[in-house]
Amino acid sequence: MNNRNVYDIEVSDYKGFTYKLEAFKGKVILVVNTATECIYSEQLKQLETLFQKYKDRGLVVLSFPNNNFDNRQPGSNEEILKISREKFGVTFPVLAKISVNGDDEHPLFTHLKHEQPGIFGSPIKWNFTKFIIDRQGNVVNRYLPMDDPQDMSAKIEVLLQEA
Template identity: 40%
Template sequence: MSIYDIELETINGKQASLGEYEGKVLIVVNTASKCGFTPQYSELQKLYEQYHEQGLEILGFPSNQFGEQEPGANSDVQSFCQLNYGVTFPLFAKTDVRGDDAHPLFRHLTEELPFGGFNTETSSGKMLNAFLEEKYPDSLEGPSVKWNFTKFLVDREGRVVRRFESTEEPSDMTDAIEALL
């Protein structure tokens, strides 16, 4: 199965397909409105504005699976993102990104690029790793998404080429994005 065969639901409840983004460079990111990493929306929007005309699409998937940090309805999420961060990139319906009910897109992404650990050389990587070890030790096992704002970079052929964990800023992706555009 190709990544482009995966069906989606937009934040407005319309059916969509990843096939609509075939030939584009994609950043697929799980998001939340009440997370310490929520300000990453701002940098993601900047990347979108900078590279969209060259073929970059950013696809945001709100999820309430991590500390219940996305409790609102889809309409609340959309309003929050637009009002607070000026988000214009596509957002999708609230989505499970890990566990038995994980959306097929996130199952595919994590099978292609499993969790490789946080960079514990950084303070945020060290902090998130320690937090998860203490509060949710089972969550560190397996290939799944570990927290909000895990970012997957997909090339124009639909290959998952890079995974950036929550603790990595969107601006850290610039070189990898430019290499694919």
């Protein structure tokens, strides 16, 4: 996995349609493992604010629902999408529910954790761990669940200005 390019990794949308992250090549990508019943779920609104502010300049936010932590994301992909849209106002892509740790973890999160191991080791510790991927596909930052999405604005601004 070490030499794998992030753009070669396949993801699935809530309907099961699979595509490569290459679809977002040239964009700044904010990847977040989400859960709509988590203490941090209000961050979905803040992530939407970031998305609206920067989407025309090349930011994409990708929500990856997961149920790895204390059963905070029950429901089907369709139910998760509906809650994300109706309760939190999310318009950015909400992908299929995945696992972010363990034997069945999604290859994207294996790659993200390898590139940005985190302060206390590579495993994702809770929902709303956030990763920023620059326009060239480099994983440049990892943020903790409690980190406010608005505090990422300065870093996003810098990355959006880079060619």
